Amino acid sequence: MNSEVRVHGRDFTAYRIGGAIAAVLLAILLGWQIWEIFDGDNRTVPEVRWGVAALDGEATAGDQSGLLAHEVLRARTRLQDERYRSGPAPASDAPDFATGAAQWLTNAPMERGAGRDLTRGWARPGSDTLELLRGSERVAGISSLPYVGAEVFERPFGRDWRLGIADFATHLGALAILGFSLLLALVLALRGRVPIAKGRSGRTVKRFGFLERANHWMTALSFIGLALTGLVIAYGDTVIRPFSEPLLGDLGWLATWGHVLFFPPFALGILFMILRWTWGNLPGRYDARWLARGGGFFSDSPDNPPARKFNAGQKLIFWSAALGGVIMVVSGVTLMFPFYWLDIEGMSWAMLTHAVIAVLLIAIFIGHIYIGTVGMQGAIEAMWGGRVDRNWAEEHHELWLAEIEGRTPTQERSG
Ligand code: HEM
Numbered sequence: 001m002n003s004e005v006r007v008h009g010r011d012f013t014a015y016r017i018g019g020a021i022a023a024v025l026l027a028i029l030l031g032w033q034i035w036e037i038f039d040g041d042n043r044t045v046p047e048v049r050w051g052v053a054a055l056d057g058e059a060t061a062g063d064q065s066g067l068l069a070h071e072v073l074r075a076r077t078r079l080q081d082e083r084y085r086s087g088p089a090p091a092s093d094a095p096d097f098a099t100g101a102a103q104w105l106t107n108a109p110m111e112r113g114a115g116r117d118l119t120r121g122w123a124r125p126g127s128d129t130l131e132l133l134r135g136s137e138r139v140a141g142i143s144s145l146p147y148v149g150a151e152v153f154e155r156p157f158g159r160d161w162r163l164g165i166a167d168f169a170t171h172l173g174a175l176a177i178l179g180f181s182l183l184l185a186l187v188l189a190l191r192g193r194v195p196i197a198k199g200r201s202g203r204t205v206k207r208f209g210f211l212e213r214a215n216h217w218m219t220a221l222s223f224i225g226l227a228l229t230g231l232v233i234a235y236g237d238t239v240i241r242p243f244s245e246p247l248l249g250d251l252g253w254l255a256t257w258g259h260v261l262f263f264p265p266f267a268l269g270i271l272f273m274i275l276r277w278t279w280g281n282l283p284g285r286y287d288a289r290w291l292a293r294g295g296g297f298f299s300d301s302p303d304n305p306p307a308r309k310f311n312a313g314q315k316l317i318f319w320s321a322a323l324g325g326v327i328m329v330v331s332g333v334t335l336m337f338p339f340y341w342l343d344i345e346g347m348s349w350a351m352l353t354h355a356v357i358a359v360l361l362i363a364i365f366i367g368h369i370y371i372g373t374v375g376m377q378g379a380i381e382a383m384w385g386g387r388v389d390r391n392w393a394e395e396h397h398e399l400w401l402a403e404i405e406g407r408t409p410t411q412e413r414s415g
Pocket residue numbers: 207216219220221223224273277310313314315317318321365368369372373379380381382383
């Protein structure tokens with residue numbers, strides 16, 4: 001490392017300090033997340049047993065809701081069975097759901113006929129109900145409840161799905177996002193910002209046109225919008241509810257609408273990126289060498305492995321955006337129109353795929369945003385003004401610079 005490089009590296013001490021502080025905060029969050037996994041609070045297992053206390057006659061505070069559920073279910077079954085056979089049940093049969101001073105359920109008079117319409121509508125199998133249950137493996141029994149599907153006790157795949165969504169996808173997401181961010185913060189703290197090793201040349205070269213940049217920022221902003229709203233949808237219950245339920249209500253409402261509204265510009269942006277950048281991102285002969293040397297990332301030497309317009313790292317980013325984006329759009333549209341072309345098993349897979357790919361993409365793009373901003377001096381200028389310093393271009397995209405300056409590939413190094 002020559003002295004000039006050291007001077008440039010030292011300019012970025014503030015970045016290292018920022019990285020160290022971020023690393024400490026992220027380590028705390030990651031620790032909390034890991035503790036969450038192992039604290040035995042598994043939401044896919046019912047937390048309240050029911051019925052037993054009613055038989056034992058020793059209800060504890062934790063059994064209350066189970067007791068109530070048991071009572072409600074028994075009374076409702078009796079009531080419905082009665083109503084099914086003989087019309088409206090006598091008023092005396094209405095169960096008293098009040099436990100202690102709390103009134104759990106209240107009765108209110110209905111307009112004439114409204115109750116009958118409601119019951120009829122509820123009891124008649126809708127096409128959705130039938131579609132929902134079509135073709136999936138299930139465990140069925142006998143039920144006195146007068147509606148289609150009441151006899152389905154369990155769909156084994158439903159259990160797998162619930163485990164996938166509530167455990168696998170959410171924990172994987174938290175670990176991937178927090179873990180990867182922690183790694184980047186450590187890299188910033190220990191390795192520091194990648195400088196333009198030879199310093200700025202004062203001359204610039206054009207890298208991206210206006211349309212490319214406008215499209216990149218449209219895609220980027222809508223991706224960030226989708227990510228934030230998606231995270232509220234996925235983690236709001238765990239992260240926001242404990243602080244404020246009304247806040248979760250407001251944010252949840254905004255997030256559900258925002259998520260749908262950010263989708264069209266994202267889909268359009270990904271489509272344009274695919275059309276514009278696929279050619280430059282096809283695998284090439286320099287990629288393996290670039291990857292083997294880690295892109296020269298860990299040294300401040302200007303002597304990085306040669307690359308054309310997009311190096312292997314950027315190609316990986318491009319293909320994540322292109323393939324990941326298409327998967328997100330297709331599974332997202334599927335979720336917007338439930339049961340149009342998939343049955344319940346297909347819908348479950350669409351949801352799982354959407355969740356898992358989403359969290360992986362968020363983690364990957366945190367890396368992209370890092371290297372495009374704080375991680376590397378001079379990178380953001382490519383997407384902002386469209387021009388980069390010539391020394392930056394030479395250090396990171398030597399072959400591309402030779403191409404646009406009309407020099408011959410004799411400049412290619414074996415490195
Ligand atoms: C704040 C957010 C973001 C920043 C600061 C940012 C920054 C940048 C920069 C500086 C470049 C040019 C690198 C070069 O000169 O080669 C770039 C390229 C690119 N960006 Fe972003 N970006 C952001 C978000 C996104 C998002 C969300 C996506 C896709 C969903 C995306 C997809 C791409 C692609 C495909 C390229 C071209 C390949 C590459 O250079 O890696 N970017 N971005």
